[in-house]
Amino acid sequence: MAQMNDSNKSKTDLIKELQSLRQQMAAFEKMETQRRDTQKALEESEERYRSVFENTGTATIIIENDMTISMVNAKFEELTGFPKNEICNRMKWTDFVAEEDMERMKQYHVKRRQDRSLAPTEYECRVHNRLGEYKDMYVRIDMIQGTLCSVGSFNDITAFKQTEKALIESERKLSKLMGNLPGMAYRCKNDSLRTMKYVSAGCKWLTDFSPFELIDNSKRAYMDMIHPDDRDHVYDQIQSSLAAGRPFQMEYRINTASGQLKWVWEEGLGIVGEDGAVTEVEGFISDMTGHKLEEEQLIKENKSLKSSIQERYKFGDIIGKNRSMQDVYEHISKAAVSNANVIIYGESGTGKELVAREIHKLSDNSDRPFVPVNCSAIPENLFESEFFGYKKGAFTGANVDKSGYFDRANGGTLFLDELGEIDLSGQVKLLRVLEGGGYTPVGGHEVKQADVRIVAATNRNLKEEVKAGRMREDFFYRIHIIPITLPPLRERKDDLPLLIEHFLSVYATSENMPVLDGNVLGMLYNYDWPGNVRELQNVLQRYITLKTLDFLPASVPRSVLAAGTNTDEIIQDAVSLEDAMDHFEKKVIAQVLAKNRWQKTRVASELNINRKTLFRKMKKFGLL
Structure with a gap:
């Protein structure tokens, strides 16, 4: 039947069906192409998504x-x-x-x-x-x-959290440390009131205010706590330092909440903001009241010491209570705490080396060598080898290395006695060392640096030596930094009792201790002592042995012997040396007063003492 139906179809119908079938196939192919394109796009999109996801x-x-x-x-x-x-x-x-x-x-x-x-x-x-x-x-x-x-x-963020935790712990420890410090750590605004943004727990101990009461000026602005006399200076100094971009430090006074006045020490620095301006200040303030009280006490003690120095009659191995000797003691004390070069002026026999040794003994280098050098005893041709040393083979007879004075005094003091005897050539060689150029041992090549403190001495007027061309001016100024001048014995005869007693105690024994009668004391007192203390020492040593005074004949004026002829009538029995000297001084002053009709200026001039000393002695002996 179907075949009949198919056969009954016209050719036209068959063509139409074929065309429809082709259209359907074309549509299907199009749909399949679109599906494949969509699938591909989806796959590509998924791949892109997955790539992003993975990366x-x-x-x-x-x-x-x-x-x-x-x-x-x-x-x-x-x-x-x-x-x-x-x-x-x-x-x-x-x-x-x-x-x-x-x-x-x-x-x-x-x-x-x-x-x-x-x-x-x-x-x-x-x-x-x-x-x-x-x-x-x-x-x-x-x-x-x-x-x-x-x-x-x-x-x-594990590493970040660990760092954060460590930072928190560090801040905790820092806060605890700051809280336990005897002072106040702070951060404040850079304003006129110094408005506190942070203060450590130590502020309570320092100011009697709690941190809460100080922060943001809740109860009191810190600037208002500063003593009125110090306030402007503190503000100006802080602002000056901040403007210069440097830290500041200062001391000043504050009034605490309890009304107590305290001295404080502050150190701080500015914190610069993004605009380059100082926006905040951070620092630390500590109580220095105790230190200040100690300082004031030291000042008082220093004044007391300077006052008591007037009564001091001995400084180390140096004897004398004369006013000029008190000045010498003060200069020694100042020189000892300095590393500057020292020049000691004084006549022969005044004790220049004693002063040099005392400076060394009181210095920080007292445990290092003290090397004395007699400059006048060094020949010009041996100058370098003596001062700088020499190497083996440097010249005939140089069989071993030898150190010079600078080597031996390394770290200590080199005492140049009779400095004025060094000629110009030697001055040039020493000047190079003093100016930091170092020195080279004879026959050597290594330049050594001198680590010595120079203390020199002379009986010459070095300024006159410079004018005369016998001393280089630059050498003079290298040496003449701290000058100390020792007075001759004839200008401090009031020290004779002390010096005589000292030398007798050193050289005499209980068996041969001599008794000095008025005649002997008169001779000692009226003698001019051109050889100074050294001559007195020698005279007394001879007197202990020979029981007679033996001055240098050429230097003993007749008046010395005459002055003491009648003094033994004052002292009939043995007395102390000081009493004997007092008796003798009183008689001499009374005689000279009578001779000059009590014209005290003339008397002082004849006795070679000043009017003040004369009045003091007249009062002491009841002559006023």
């Missing part, structure tokens, strides 16, 4: 509605130590969350799916890896639009 630079996962992880990237595998085939569709993301963060993460998951605004998209939590090691994570999770899935990324 985000952070550990990333896709979280399903039931918290199951459906996709992870390589970074997450690296983070957790689990491969993706063990994670995807098998593990929940909360399986990696630390116990203390678990409940919070679950709440966020549920609320996020109810309403995205109910849960934060960024937060911190701790996750663990396969080995059970925990890490701090900065997490960002948000919903994938049109789904119940979410995407989460994880940044490892």
